[in-house]
Amino acid sequence: MATLRALLWDVDGTLAETERDGHRPAFNRAFAEAGLPLHWDPQTYGRWLAISGGRERIAAQLRELEGDAPQPQRVEALQAAKQHHYRSLMQQGSLQLRPGVADLLREAHQAGLCQVIVTTSSRAAICALMDHLLGPLQEVFRFWVCGDDVGSKKPHPEAYEQALQGLCSGGLVADPAELLVIEDSDNGLRAARAAGLACLVTCSHYGSLESLADRAMAAAVVSQLGPPARVLHGPACQGEQITLSYLQALVR
Numbered sequence: 001m002a003t004l005r006a007l008l009w010d011v012d013g014t015l016a017e018t019e020r021d022g023h024r025p026a027f028n029r030a031f032a033e034a035g036l037p038l039h040w041d042p043q044t045y046g047r048w049l050a051i052s053g054g055r056e057r058i059a060a061q062l063r064e065l066e067g068d069a070p071q072p073q074r075v076e077a078l079q080a081a082k083q084h085h086y087r088s089l090m091q092q093g094s095l096q097l098r099p100g101v102a103d104l105l106r107e108a109h110q111a112g113l114c115q116v117i118v119t120t121s122s123r124a125a126i127c128a129l130m131d132h133l134l135g136p137l138q139e140v141f142r143f144w145v146c147g148d149d150v151g152s153k154k155p156h157p158e159a160y161e162q163a164l165q166g167l168c169s170g171g172l173v174a175d176p177a178e179l180l181v182i183e184d185s186d187n188g189l190r191a192a193r194a195a196g197l198a199c200l201v202t203c204s205h206y207g208s209l210e211s212l213a214d215r216a217m218a219a220a221v222v223s224q225l226g227p228p229a230r231v232l233h234g235p236a237c238q239g240e241q242i243t244l245s246y247l248q249a250l251v252r
Contacts, residue, residue: 002177002251004244006114008163008197009141012121013184013204016095016133019049020205022086023125027054030081038065046206052120052153052187055079083124090132097133098202100226100241107244109140114172117144118163118181120153142172155187160195180219180247186210193217198251202242203232219250 012018024045031038062070123146130138181192184204192199201221220234227240
């Protein structure tokens with residue numbers, strides 16, 4: 001019987017609705033500044049989320065628009081502009097943590113669990129989120145694995161494999177069964193499971209549009225972490241909030 005010793009947190013859609021309300025409008029502002037005839041409404045952006053990584057989405061969109069692969073420096077310039085606008089949105093208070101996230105972070109920290117960020121996003125985007133949404137709570141994370149740190153992004157398992165290696169080599173966990181991933185999307189779930197890790201899915205705006213049938217491999221699927229949390233797949237939960245005791249039951 002495994003004892004839960006570490007939580008691996010995705011960021012976008014999991015900690016906050018950053019995809020719909022942060023990254024998407026930031027991309028649109030960058031496109032407008034560059035004079036591009038592009039605007040991703042919420043539905044359109046949901047389709048581009050099938051591609052992991054901002055640079056990769058920009059390159060694919062420009063290729064579709066213009067017929068040729070864009071120059072890398074052009075993609076980098078658009079990505080830099082997008083990151084600037086994303087930080088501005090954070091500073092303006094346009095985003096908030098999803099329900100129950102702060103409570104679960106504190107509860108896990110007080111119980112002595114290791115907590116790690118594992119995300120496809122850049123380190124710059126995570127810094128913006130940490131500074132403006134988490135504040136002192138960012139100290140609960142032992143380390144981060146970001147999109148900048150890996151060659152292959154989710155659904156490839158590299159980021160989770162790197163996090164697992166860091167935890168094991170540091171003596172923080174002894175067995176992958178002692179870890180639980182918290183994700184919001186099919187890409188994240190597939191990455192976690194390919195790394196041999198159990199995963200709880202907390203449905204974000206875009207994650208809620210994905211098929212529940214594709215999430216049978218999840219330890220559980222919930223509507224959100226805080227009240228009124230509903231279990232859509234997996235063991236029943238006492239009450240309307242996802243607690244550490246519920247997460248412990250998932251790894252057992």
